[in-house]
Each structure stands twice: as C-alpha cells, then as structure tokens.
Amino acid sequence: MSVALHINYILTDALKPVEIQVVDQSHLHAGHAGARPEGETHFQVIIVSSLFAGKSLIERHRMVNDLLFDLLRDRVHALSLKAYAPGEPR
C-alpha cells in the first residue's frame, strides 16, 4: 500500500471525514534534507470532518498527529495539514 493510501485509511477510519485529499508532494522536495530517493516523504492532507467543529487549530493538528504518530516518526518527513469542520471557509 502506498503511504498516501495508508494515511487516507487511518484518517478516514478515525475521523469519518466528509472530504479527504492526501497528496504526495515528495517530488517537490527531491534532494532536500529528509527526502528519500524512493519518495513518499512529503504529504499534504486536506480533511473536512465534523469532529473538528469547536476545536482549535492546535487541537485539530494534534488529533491528526496522534493518529499518524508511527508514520510521522518512521516514514513521513513532513505533513502539511488543512483541517476544517464542514461549512468552514477555506
């Protein structure tokens, strides 16, 4: 399974998003510290879930960070996150 799909599965399972996009942006960081030749190191996640309603930005990031703890420690170098509750302005 690709890392992007793995991230998608974990977040979809736990956060029941109404919308989720996981984009592998590793090619934008090729050669940069933390990039690996085989890629799959840099990701952007856009996720919309009602579980984010009433939560601060830090709380939302912590929810996602906690779910992806193992991947962030071992595999993923950088994760850019946009987390919204349904209906919030983008």
Added chain:
Amino acid sequence: MMQQTVPNTVFERIRGDIGQNDVVLYMKGTAVFPQCGFSAAVVQVLSQLGVKFKDINVLEDNEIRQGIKEFTNWPTIPQLYIKGEFVGGCDIVREMYATGELQQLLESKGVSFNQAA
C-alpha cells in the same frame, strides 16, 4: 503518552530559552539562512510582522532537535513559542497570520510588532 527519551537537562534548556525570550522559533537553519521551506515560511511571517525572535537551529543540536518534539509533544519542526506558550508549526502560523489571529495573540501577550503588516 510519549515516553521521554532525552535527558532532563534538555527540557531545562528549552524551558530556559522559551522563558527568557518573548518569541522563540525552533527551526532548521537560521533566520538568515533557513534550510527548510517550512521553517523559511515561518521566518517570513515573523519578518513581515517585524517581530524580534530568537532562532534556534535544531540541525546544530541533535538533543534539542529530539527534545523539542518531546517537550511540545509535536512531531515536526518548525515550532513557534510566544511568551513560553506553544503556538504551532508552519501551517498554523501561516493560517493565524492570514486570519489576524497571530497579530491578536502578539498584542494580547504584549509583544511588539509592526501593526501595519
């Protein structure tokens, strides 16, 4: 809960730095020469706001690099502290700047910045 794997002296150094400086940015590289795009983005926000800050280059200190992640319980660098309080990483700082929340936070904490920015 994350298990602590760095010596207590590392946490003491972090507490000292964020206690003695109003604004501290743990980053890869320096304010003058950031070595990561995410760190550079936060430097850019702080520079646009004219905020004075202490930059701490985690690439030069592996204990701090690991220690700050455990101290904050946050897996990535950069990390911004204002008056001893963790504000966020690159995404959060940029979003707070765009909405004006960052400027409100600086004002409420009594940290001077360029109000016109």
